[in-house]
Amino acid sequence: MSKTIDFTPLLVARLKARDESAFEFLYDQYSAALYGIISRTVNHTETAEETLTDTFLKIWDQIDKYDPDKGTLFTWMYRIARNQAIDARRSRNFKAGEKSAELDHVVYLQSADGGREDFIGLDKVLDNLEEMCRKLLKLNFFLGYTHAEISEKENMALGSVKTKIRSCLKNVKTQLHADFD
Amino acid sequence: MTSEEIISSGLLEAYLTNDLSDEQRSSVEAHLKDRSVRKEYLAIQQKLEAMAFAASLAPDQEVRYRVLMKLVTKGSSKGRMMYYLAASISLALLSMAAAFYFYSKYTITNDQLLAMESQNREMADNIRQVNTRMEGMRQDLSVLINPAYSRVVMNSTQSGLAQQAVIYFNPSEQKVYLNSSTLPELTEGQQYQLWALIDGQPVDAGTFDVVKDGFQQMRSFERADAFAVTIEPKGGSTSPTLEKMQVYGEVRS
Numbered sequence: 001m002s003k004t005i006d007f008t009p010l011l012v013a014r015l016k017a018r019d020e021s022a023f024e025f026l027y028d029q030y031s032a033a034l035y036g037i038i039s040r041t042v043n044h045t046e047t048a049e050e051t052l053t054d055t056f057l058k059i060w061d062q063i064d065k066y067d068p069d070k071g072t073l074f075t076w077m078y079r080i081a082r083n084q085a086i087d088a089r090r091s092r093n094f095k096a097g098e099k100s101a102e103l104d105h106v107v108y109l110q111s112a113d114g115g116r117e118d119f120i121g122l123d124k125v126l127d128n129l130e131e132m133c134r135k136l137l138k139l140n141f142f143l144g145y146t147h148a149e150i151s152e153k154e155n156m157a158l159g160s161v162k163t164k165i166r167s168c169l170k171n172v173k174t175q176l177h178a179d180f181d
Numbered sequence: 182m183t184s185e186e187i188i189s190s191g192l193l194e195a196y197l198t199n200d201l202s203d204e205q206r207s208s209v210e211a212h213l214k215d216r217s218v219r220k221e222y223l224a225i226q227q228k229l230e231a232m233a234f235a236a237s238l239a240p241d242q243e244v245r246y247r248v249l250m251k252l253v254t255k256g257s258s259k260g261r262m263m264y265y266l267a268a269s270i271s272l273a274l275l276s277m278a279a280a281f282y283f284y285s286k287y288t289i290t291n292d293q294l295l296a297m298e299s300q301n302r303e304m305a306d307n308i309r310q311v312n313t314r315m316e317g318m319r320q321d322l323s324v325l326i327n328p329a330y331s332r333v334v335m336n337s338t339q340s341g342l343a344q345q346a347v348i349y350f351n352p353s354e355q356k357v358y359l360n361s362s363t364l365p366e367l368t369e370g371q372q373y374q375l376w377a378l379i380d381g382q383p384v385d386a387g388t389f390d391v392v393k394d395g396f397q398q399m400r401s402f403e404r405a406d407a408f409a410v411t412i413e414p415k416g417g418s419t420s421p422t423l424e425k426m427q428v429y430g431e432v433r434s
Contacts, residue, residue, distance in 0.1 A: 020252060027245060032237035033230070039238050049244045056248045057255075070210065071197070072223070074230045079199055122236035140198060141229060142236060147200050162191030169194060172228050 008073045015063045023060055030074070031056070034081040041085035041144035044092060051088045055081045086144045126172065133168035140165055182208055184215045193222045197229060314394075321396045324349050324358050333408055335430035346428045348375075348408045349396070355403060357386065358396040364427065366391055367412065374413045376421050377405040388417040407431040 014022035034055060039048040058080050066076045119138065126134050136154075139145045147165075151158045187193065187209060195201050196209045212218045324330055333348040344365060349358040359375060367373065367390075375386040379402060386400045386408070411418075412425040 020249075023252060024249060027248060031245065032239045033233040035240040035244075036233060036236040036238040039240075040236075049240060049247075052240055052244055053248050053251065057251055060252060060255075070213070072226045072230070074233070075197060075226045078229065078233065079197075082198065119236060122232060125232060125235040137232070140194075141232065146198070147195060159190075162195055163189075164191075165194050166189070166191035169225060169228055172232065 009068070012063070012066060012068070012073060015060070023056075026059070027056060030077060033074075034077060037078065037142055037144075038081050038085040038088075040138075040142045041082065042088050042092070047088050047092055048085075051084050052081075055084045058084065082144055089144065128173060129168060129171055132164075133171065136161070136165055137168055137172075182212070184212050184218045187212045187218055188221050193218070193225055196222070197225060317395050321358075324356075324396060327351070329353060330356075330358075331432060333430045333432050335408055335410060335428035338409075338426045338429050342427075344428060346410055348399075348430065350401075350405065350408075350432060352402075352404050355401040357399040357401040359389065359399050360396055361389060361391050362393050364391050364410070370415050371412055372415045372417060373410050373427070374417045374421065375399050376409045376411065377402050378407040378409065379405055381406075383409070383421050385417065385419070388413065388415075405432055 011022055011026065015026065031052065035048065035052050038051045038055065039045070042048045042051055055077075059077055062080075066073065070076075119142075122138070122142070123134070126137065129137075136150065139150055140147070145153075147158055147161045150156070151161045154161070156164070182190075192201065192205060192209050196206065201209065209218075213222060330349040330351045333350055335346045335348065337344045345363050347360040349360075350356075357375075357377075361373065364373065372388045372390065374388045376383040377386045378384075384402065386402075389397055389399070407430060409421065409429045410427045411421045411423070412427060413422060
């Protein structure tokens with residue numbers, strides 16, 4: 001799967017040249033993937049839509065800061081989306097007042113179990129993984145929880161969280177994985 | 182830390198989510214120059230991308246519109262500059278064409294305006310002349326219809342000549358008007374002279390040339406018994422040349 005490798009440098013060059021049609025293409029290409037992360041992290045439609053908007057405007061404003069030596073374009077955008085979404089969730093919780101910690105915990109439990117979250121597409125990709133792995137990957141990559149937060153809530157040592165996530169991710173079978181083995 | 186340790190400890194996964202201390206981060210970034218670490222990190226990133234696409238949720242179409250609108254209103258992009266440049270060039274060309282069109286229109290219109298102004302002046306002159314004539318006629322008419330004026334018809338005193346002149350005399354306002362329109366024109370060096378006869382004595386009432394289309398005002402008196410017109414050398418005489426008397430009329434009392 002060479003899609004990402006091939007067109008990304010060209011797309012980045014056009015974005016750096018402030019080409020709006022390239023930005024439109026970028027949005028159409030990546031908005032659903034980023035919104036999947038944002039909406040699950042924020043867990044509130046209106047806030048998620050605002051956060052997606054802020055994320056893309058930040059991508060447009062800071063494209064010059066993107067350094068391909070430090071990662072792929074998607075990773076760079078993913079980090080922006082994740083940070084924006086975590087900030088949005090924190091400020092929503094802050095507004096909710098003293099109940100914030102409690103609310104946060106409820107959200108954590110609900111989303112981690114995947115009960116009301118629609119992860120059908122992702123579950124198909126992760127169907128060969130054990131339950132704990134699915135939970136950790138969702139919490140870390142899609143729900144915006146840090147290793148420290150997961151360590152506290154799952155009662156695991158911080159180092160174990162890191163290595164566990166690593167071994168879980170290693171078992172994710174994708175077409176991409178095959179290309180790089 | 183060796184590259185192998187970086188990979189096995191799960192630091193690359195944590196680096197991806199920015200979940201490292203500053204020290205750990207710089208250590209990872211230093212090892213990213215290592216080919217094996219780069220390859221591993223790329224694989225991790227591509228797995229994340231694959232998972233993210235598998236977990237895609239399409240945002241409302243309204244959000245796309247909002248994002249693109251905000252981008253446009255932020256402005257100052259190169260594409261926008263090019264658009265404005267193209268727009269301003271075509272605007273400039275259009276302005277030049279319009280300027281040329283309006284200049285030729287202006288030239289034609291200006292010529293027309295000058296012609297009309299000259300016509301206007303001509304008409305104003307005509308009106309002024311007509312007004313002057315009308316004013317004269319109005320005055321003449323006011324004399325004619327005013328009952329205070331007595332009309333003195335002076336008939337020819339030269340046998341065989343059917344000439345006449347008429348005096349309108351208003352003693353109370355001391356005004357004398359003369360209608361000389363039927364007197365014949367004189368030769369160069371001659372002029373008519375009007376005389377009033379007061380108690381048998383001729384008194385000079387002014388010289389005049391024939392006027393065809395109106396009255397002329399003459400010198401006046403409180404009273405007069407008769408009026409007469411003689412032909413005199415140009416400029417008039419102090420006493421009338423009686424054999425040159427042309428017309429004569431008595432004032433009816």
